[in-house]
Amino acid sequence: EVQLGESGGGLVKPGGSLRLSCAASGFSISNYNMNWVRQAPGKGLEWVSAISPSSTYIYYADSVKGRFTISRDDAKNSLYLQMSSLRAEDTAVYYCARDYSNSLKGDSWGQGTLVTVSS
Amino acid sequence: QSVLTQPSSVSAAPGQKVTISCSGSSSNIGKNYVAWYQQFPGTAPKLLIYENNKRPSGIPDRFSGSKSGTSATLDITGLQTGDEADYYCGTWDSSLSAWVFGGGTKLTVL
Numbered sequence: 175e176v177q178l179g180e181s182g183g184g185l186v187k188p189g190g191s192l193r194l195s196c197a198a199s200g201f202s203i204s205n206y207n208m209n210w211v212r213q214a215p216g217k218g219l220e221w222v223s224a225i226s227p228s229s230t231y232i233y234y235a236d237s238v239k240g241r242f243t244i245s246r247d248d249a250k251n252s253l254y255l256q257m258s259s260l261r262a263e264d265t266a267v268y269y270c271a272r273d274y275s276n277s278l279k280g281d282s283w284g285q286g287t288l289v290t291v292s293s
Numbered sequence: 294q295s296v297l298t299q300p301s302s303v304s305a306a307p308g309q310k311v312t313i314s315c316s317g318s319s320s321n322i323g324k325n326y327v328a329w330y331q332q333f334p335g336t337a338p339k340l341l342i343y344e345n346n347k348r349p350s351g352i353p354d355r356f357s358g359s360k361s362g363t364s365a366t367l368d369i370t371g372l373q374t375g376d377e378a379d380y381y382c383g384t385w386d387s388s389l390s391a392w393v394f395g396g397g398t399k400l401t402v403l
Contacts, residue, residue, distance in 0.1 A: 209392060211338075218295060219330070219338065219381050221392040233390050269337055277326045277344050279383065279392060283337040 176200040176282045178270050183287030190260050190291070196253040196270030196284055204228075204248040207273035209280070210255045212266035212289075222268070223255065238264075260291045296321060297382055299395035305372050306403050313367040313398045315382030321393055325385045327365040329358055332379045332397075341380070342367060374402050 182194040194210070210222040223244040224233045232244060243256040253270050267286040274281040298316040305311040315327065327345050330338040340349055342358035345365065357368045365382055382395040 211392070218379075218397040219332075219383070219394045221394065224392065235391060271338075276385075279328055279343075279385065280330060280338065281340050281343070281349065283339070285337055 176272070178272065178282055178284035180268060180270055180284045180287035183268065183289045185290045185292065186260055187293050188261060188291055191256070191258040192260065192289060194255040194257065194268055194287060194289070196255075198251045198253070198272075201272075202248070203246060203251050203253060203272070207276070207279075208244075208246060208253045209271045209273065210242075210244060210253075210268055211271050211280075211283075212264075212268045213286075214263070214266040217266075220266070224273075225253070257289070260289075262291050265289060265291045295396040296386060296389070296391075296393035297384070297395035299380075299382060299398045301396065302399045302401065304401040304403055307372050307374060309372050310368060310370045311372060311400060313369075313380055313382075313400070315365040315367070315395050317363050317365075317384065317393075319363060320388035321363075321384050321386040322360065322365055323363040324387050327358065327360050327382055327384045329356075329365075329367045330381045330383060332381065334379075338381065369400070372402050376400060377402050 177199045209224045241259045245254045269286045270284045271280045272282040273279045329342040331341045332338045345360040346358045386393045
């Protein structure tokens with residue numbers, strides 16, 4: 175069974191940093207595009223970043239470009255999101271999501287981890 | 294401001310049909326496949342429709358999708374109270390190089 179599990183969320187002060195992890199099981203992430211998608215409280219889905227196999231292609235939403243860094247460790251079957259210069263508007267539940275293919279995005283999602291940016 | 298436009302809410306009675314629209318542009322819906330996601334409060338989104346009109350295994354055929362030009366539609370027939378959820382359309386935007394979503398539609402089954 176395909177499973178994704180996020181961790182690393184928590185309370186952080188504005189300007190601070192946090193590293194999220196997404197552990198995959200039931201499949202090897204090495205073959206798949208992986209994404210981070212967030213959802214602010216009471217709001218809709220917002221894509222954050224994507225990374226292709228071998229990290230050949232990496233994309234970021236304009237809202238996080240220059241502050242967040244996506245990475246993957248295929249040996250650990252894990253995806254990461256390093257977040258820095260955090261702002262209040264980064265407060266959200268962060269989900270990792272797999273693309274089964276370029277035409278089938280978000281076929282599997284983790285349960286999410288909450289990041290709260292507040293003083 | 295979402296790149297894709299959805300109605301904020303729709304409602305219908307049990308057993309009826311509801312249609313949720315998703316409007317985009319030539320760089321996203323006009324060029325790429327559309328997917329639909331279902332999300333219940335406090336849970337992760339779940340893939341409902343992919344490649345415009347295909348259902349993952351386990352999704353009932355009461356759910357169907359279509360695409361025409363720069364718009365897409367999700368139809369739900371034989372509404373059940375258990376269908377009450379938020380529904381999001383999503384696709385890749387080739388100009389933005391970004392996965393874009395609609396703002397979400399809250400379905401109420403009256």
